[in-house]
Amino acid sequence: MTDPAQMPVVGMAGGGQLARMTQQAAIGLGVSLRVLAGSADDSAARVCADVRVGDDSSLDDLRAFAKGCDVVTFDHEHVPEAHIRDLEASGVPCRPGPDALRHAQDKLVMRRRLGEIGAPVPAYSHVPPSAPPAFLESFAREHGWPLVLKAVRGGYDGKGVWVLEGLGREEADLVGRLTGQGVDLLVEEHVAFRRELAALVARSPHGQGAAYPVVETVQEDGICVEVIAPAPGLDGDLAAEAQRLALDIADRLGVAGLLAVELFETDRGLLVNELAMRPHNSGHWTIEGARTSQFEQHLRAVLDLPLGSTEPTAPYTVMANVLGGDDPALYPRYLHVMAHDPGVKVHFYGKGVRPGRKIGHVTALGSDPDEVRERARHAADYLRWGPAMGPAARDETKEDAS
Template sequence: MMAILPGATIGILGGGQLGRMLALAAAPLGYRVHVFAPEGEAVASEVAAAETRAGYSDEAALARFAADCDVITYEFENVPSATVAFLEALKPVRPGHAALDVAQDRLSEKQFVEALGGRTAPYRTVETLAELEAGLAELGAPAILKTRRFGYDGKGQARIGSTAEAAEAFASVGGKGLILEGFVRFDAEFSILVARCPRGREVHYPACLNVHEDGILSRTTIPAEGIDPGHLDAATALVVRIADALDYVGVLACEFFATENGPVFNEMAPRVHNSGHWTIEGAETSQFEQHVRAICGLPLGPVGLTAPLVEMRNLLGDSSAEWGRILADPTAHLHLYGKRDAVPGRKMGHVTRLLPQP
């Protein structure tokens, strides 16, 4: 495969902060970026050379977009798989639609991972209230009821503390196309980021120890202290198998629960990931530059830490107003995403700190 050389145009489907940071990473390598996003706020477009505002089903707009691009990627996993499949007939799309087909459906995702030897939370599919009640009888409570598609950052899910809460939970998440997950007792949550190039070479970052609040990532620290190194190695090996099975190109992130019996797979994100934002300052090559390198067929970069301890915190809602205090901290690196409305729970930015002691 011929490399896509600097000077070429990278197309990005999606206009959010991940696309923004991809564009910022592409520029120093000499690439031009063209963002395709529906109407609405698209902060990635502010740092791109070109933008197309159209719906993901607008084939005429997609064709014009593809004609201007040399390679195409996406910055979030809810881009319709059909959109990616349409574009693949016109230009290289990396990763391809196969990764979306798996990641967009929680049932497909779990079955795919289990077939590769991974362990997931116990689960049952749910289409009716009777099936939910039967699933709770088998898996017990507490449990989590989730939509099979389009859930993220705690959206599209309901925690069930007892069978008496079943009907309310069932109604709250739409009442169809659901999956019930049994409760997993875990000591910590962590993620593994792997980058894979078109020829199959892979590199992986150190495991990231994550803390969530209300279903949204709050803090990531590296190294992932307190987790059995053997369990981290097992999780990394599984992510590599996932990437190989999908013939994946780009950065792939997978989240896990750390249990006394080993890692339990939670979910995958076929894109750069929030838990990897620390890599901008905290790793020798950021996940965003690494993704650009991978999709363009360039050599992958080194992934070592630049400090003994790296911490990343998300700035949610009006916490982004703390920018003055953060800038006064010599250990802090501030990233604001340019979003206008600081509503509660919205990711407005992040701050990374490089610290001397783990």
């Protein structure tokens, strides 16, 4: 199939929902999106015309996939750095490049580098594998309990992060198990934050930057469940500082593409929690809530096209993640959600429904943040639980029936 208009081919390693939503943006721009998916059933593989099934930790699969791509990008952080360097050496630009991406792959590299460039970070330390319990005790004497233990590599969505209230038997067993498995660990102070924020920016290879409004992210069990854009009541100076910080990090790290900076808002100011260099859950609201969606913006950035307007389309936009419930049939619930609120937008990722799994998201827009949150929340809860609206409600129903 030849492209009649000589449009570029963007390869995206990973076939999850981020690649899926990138395909919507690619269709608009007329850019061809090729995904490297682990299976033909993957979220993005179900909706793309150019799907390569393979293992994105295999160099052979990556090489075959990248052949003919004008640029390669990623929908996750797990492609090995050495493989990315190999692709670049073979002449395929990877964006973000390996020198930038390692800061999203390795939390210790990230913490050290942020420290070097003067970005505010929580107190942290590498945990020496020789004597972890003694080290943690000593770190706690300085910073207090609880502590946050993190795997240096490979964590996401709360996986690879443990909050230790003390060093009892259970905690000592955990630490012993992890070090026994060779998991490299980082310890951080447990930040007493007011709330969590995220600053999403894009940077193009030629150096243009663009910042979205700073959002509030609401987490449950380490999973982002809700994003409010902009963060309600956020001080204007603090919002500008967060945007400047994210643009500065993107610039200093040489990011090409999106950079999401997860932040803690604390009494002593902002602290950087995590970095991601790809479309990010905290930016899904931009599909409806901003003139340029984060997915289009990522494509524009990795293609070194001028960046699009980040102007909001409504005073407030709220995104709520839809988690799987017990019933695999999501679609019949569309009827209620759409009839209840014609303005709510439903996004389903084409994934199998399993309890607690992120399977989609909903977006609502309006002028009153509380009202918009309630609308998004209702839709997400209904899609998860159906008419019973949650285990609590269902337990009540059972009691009523008894």
